[in-house]
Amino acid sequence: MKRMVPPALGIALLLVLPLIVTNDFYLNLASQILIYGLLALSLNILLGYGGMVSLGHAAYLGIVSYTCVIVVGAGYGHAVAAAVAIVVSTASGAVFGVLALRASGLGFLMITLALGQIIWGVAYRWNDVTGGDNGIRYPARPSPFGLSIADTPSFYYFTAAVFAVALFCIWRLTRSPFGAALRGTRDQPRRMRMLGHDVWMIRWLAFVMSAFWGSVAGLLYIYYNLFISPHAISLQQSAEVLLMAILGGASTLTGPIIGAVIITLIKNVVSTYVDRWNSLLGAIFVVVVMFMPLGLVPGFRHLWERLAARGRRPALGADAAPEAGA
């Protein structure tokens, strides 16, 4: 029962937030955090569980958004556009995976970077379709199941619902046999082969799953902004998502979400007071990497365990069995 507490608290927080945060600006910020949080979570399937560093993850944001705009522009409805966009984007991910998985380590990183830049380049140059540097608009938010998500609180709830479903699926993935196999290919690829696991296929499927959830985040992105331009899918964006996952802790499920909270807040709130918010972000990153090299979530968990152990020792004696953290 005790393990049900954190998810229950999380859901309660998501539900109650609009009652506490009544200011539209901040509630919109919460929606943004959830969108980037999902993007970082999807990237972390590759990074944290598969040990593959990708620098092209913003590409899915772009493919989904532009496809949505194009399909709706051709006269189809929102539902068709969303379905086509997700399929096209995930399929692109499948092709990217085939290309990127020809290499590993640094080579993998460079290929994903190049693929991300290609998508960016197409968006930037293909003026007739993408509007080039000026970007392109999406007409209006859809009304899924007849419910309007046009205003800020209802869009927030829509985003929160999608986010919760995605988080649940990714959580299941990390605890599943496939998730265990994926971690196995990260730690001992050669041994995995000798145990009968198809390492390439496991990595590729993880790549496709990562692309799928990244695409879902992209769909939320275009619904939120109703606008897409090449700036949204630049290398800077891909790097920021990567930073979110690393900052929060790539080895944990919740780390990328924490990373998304911090980076999105710094970008949007602190930047109104401090001009050099990018430098501040850099400084925070350096400090975190120095003192908590595994990221904030594992770092604070470790700190908490140490403090808890210290507090307990005089009273009970050191008999607390260390629990294996996931």
Added chain:
Amino acid sequence: MTAPALQISALNKRFGGLPATKDVSLTVMPGERRLIIGPNGAGKTTLFNLVTGDLPPDSGSVRLFGQELIGVATPRRVALGLARTYQILTLFGRDTLIHNVVMALLGLSPLRWNPWVPLAGQRALYAAARDALARVGLAASAERVVAQTSYGERRRLELAMALAQQPKVLLLDEPLAGLSQEERQSVRGLLDSIPRDVTIVMIEHDMDTALAFAERITVLHYGQVIVEGTRAEVVADPRTREVYLGD
């Protein structure tokens, strides 16, 4: 006549200009215990790597019960009944012993593609893994993390993982290396308890154990088979003394 469990024919592998495996042919019959010996650098582990597919050979053939393995991906060879242990331990160090064995079992189960069901709920899998650990005397350590176990325990875990897969042909790369005298004794007993439907090819330097265990012995030297025969034949052969047993 039944097909040999493992039939290697005219196998060649060069690293740069250096031949690591040179025209090696050997035939291991089902149920046989074969020992491969030879000085360091004789190409014993390379031979295993060629059989498992860790390395592609330059030429030659490897057949498992008559089926050609060259060109077949490693996981597929495992599915055909091949298993091995490593000389250099390659375990999942941050995970528990039982998780390591579960990974071995998953390798042969279609369940490994499932991204939805919780792994921890797979009782049959964990029961089989517990059995495999019990077989090597590690039942009590199942929940310990590999990084916190002794070298001897890890060696036995390697064996448990290979045995859990119920292989037809088992390749053991120095299963006794680095073990204490008592640990050797227990691993030796363990090897003797493996049923005869498993064919075993073993690389080992501990001659007492190895000679007691094997029926036939192959001596490799500079990647070539120089002597092959029964225990008595190989020990009596002057070429064996020359390259391996010393003056």
